[in-house]
Amino acid sequence: MLHEINYLLFNGVLAVSFLACAVYIVFFCSQREGLRIVARRIFLCSGILQTLYILSRYLIAGYTPITSHHEAVVFFAWSVTWAYLSFHWRYSVKNFGTFVSVLVLIMLFIAASVSREFQPLAPALQSLWLPVHAGVSVMAYGFLALAFCGAIMYLLQERELKSKKFGFFFTRLPSLDSLDQLNNHCLTIGFCFLTLGIISGSVWARQAWGTYWHWDPKETWSLITWFLYAAQIHQRFTLGWRGKRAAVMSIIGFSAVLFTLWGVTFLLGGVHSYAQ
Numbered sequence: 001m002l003h004e005i006n007y008l009l010f011n012g013v014l015a016v017s018f019l020a021c022a023v024y025i026v027f028f029c030s031q032r033e034g035l036r037i038v039a040r041r042i043f044l045c046s047g048i049l050q051t052l053y054i055l056s057r058y059l060i061a062g063y064t065p066i067t068s069h070h071e072a073v074v075f076f077a078w079s080v081t082w083a084y085l086s087f088h089w090r091y092s093v094k095n096f097g098t099f100v101s102v103l104v105l106i107m108l109f110i111a112a113s114v115s116r117e118f119q120p121l122a123p124a125l126q127s128l129w130l131p132v133h134a135g136v137s138v139m140a141y142g143f144l145a146l147a148f149c150g151a152i153m154y155l156l157q158e159r160e161l162k163s164k165k166f167g168f169f170f171t172r173l174p175s176l177d178s179l180d181q182l183n184n185h186c187l188t189i190g191f192c193f194l195t196l197g198i199i200s201g202s203v204w205a206r207q208a209w210g211t212y213w214h215w216d217p218k219e220t221w222s223l224i225t226w227f228l229y230a231a232q233i234h235q236r237f238t239l240g241w242r243g244k245r246a247a248v249m250s251i252i253g254f255s256a257v258l259f260t261l262w263g264v265t266f267l268l269g270g271v272h273s274y275a276q
Contacts (some may be wrong), residue, residue, distance in 0.1 A: 002060050009053040010074075010116070017046045017077075017108050021101040028098040028172060040088070043101055047081040053057055054078060063121050064131040069095060069114045072261065075134075075211040078141030083186075093182050099149040129204035134216075136182035137222075140193030140256050143171065144229070147186040149256035154179040158244055180242050183250055191229045198226055218264045225250035225256040 021041040027035035054074065057065035065071040084100045160166060173179070188200040201219070205211060232249040235241035240248070 004058060006056040006060060007116075009049060010112070013046060013049045013053055014108055014112060016042060016049055016230060017101070017105050020046050021105045024098040024101045027093055031172065033058075040097060043081070043097060044085060044236065047078070047085055047119060050074065050078040057118075058262055061118050061121075063126075064134060065249075066130070066134045067121060067125060068119050070111050070116050073107050073111040073233075074112075074142055075138050076145075076261070077104045079109065079138045080104050080107070081142075083139070083142035083146055085234070087186070087208075088269045091185070093150075093178060095172055096149065096153070096174075096182070098169060099153060100146065103145060103149060127204060127207070129200060129207070133200040133204050136193055137197030140190050140197050141261065143186045143190030143193060144254055144257055147183050147250045150179050150182040150186060151250035151254075151274070154183065154247040155244070167274075176243065180246060183246055184236065186248060187229065187233065187246075191226075191233060194226055194229065198222060218260060221256070221260040221264050225260050227251065228253045229254050 004257065020039055023035055023039035023042060026032075028041055039186060040264065052064055053107045057071065081104055084097065088097070126142070153173050156169045157176055157179065160170045163175070174182075201222070205219075232241070232246065234254060235249075236246060
């Protein structure tokens with residue numbers, strides 16, 4: 001019974017997320033205010049369904065469902081969704097939801113393209129540190145994904161302003177200053193979560209393998225990613241790196257996040273790999 005509910009829930013997540021993205025895109029093109037409210041409510045429903053789907057997998061598996069490729073991507077999409085919803089609760093950035101909903105939908109389609117089978121939990125992962133370390137790390141990725149979306153919006157708006165051709169994106173995107181503040185806000189939160197993720201992973205490694213760090217490929221790339229974001233924050237507050245430089249660095253940093261999450265898994269392997 002639970003397996004059937006789990007299957008239906010994921011199909012519901014895909015359908016509702018697709019609908020939210022479609023309404024957001026229609027709103028982006030038409031700028032009809034009523035559509036924005038509808039899109040936001042549908043996206044909230046998507047977030048609730050994603051939560052229920054993750055909970056259903058937890059009830060079936062008996063552990064935090066974040067150890068397979070499918071589960072990792074779903075958890076990533078969930079973190080982006082709720083990072084955006086928590087952000088929007090305090091701040092309003094014009095048409096930000098359109099870009100976020102597209103990214104979430106892409107992730108969910110990726111999750112739908114791989115096996116949803118439940119995998120036995122490896123002995124090293126049978127620890128209370130699993131939900132702490134993995135959850136904090138993926139939440140970091142969620143806020144860094146928001147910074148990435150804001151960076152894309154910044155570059156699109158900056159290009160139109162620089163060319164002095166105020167076309168399709170100019171009236172639909174926020175000011176450059178608002179997008180730069182968005183980048184800084186999401187980057188700061190994401191970096192704090194990323195730091196906590198690395199610290200919790202080190203403590204867990206000490207308990208599991210007797211050493212805080214043993215240079216597994218994913219550990220190494222996590223550290224590289226951390227240094228990329230640390231450098232960006234340092235340059236921002238010491239040399240005043242803002243605007244286009246900050247946007248480009250956010251895109252580079254998020255590329256490192258994606259490689260850490262997927263590239264390392266399928267190309268380099270290691271004890272953190274969930275590649276089939």
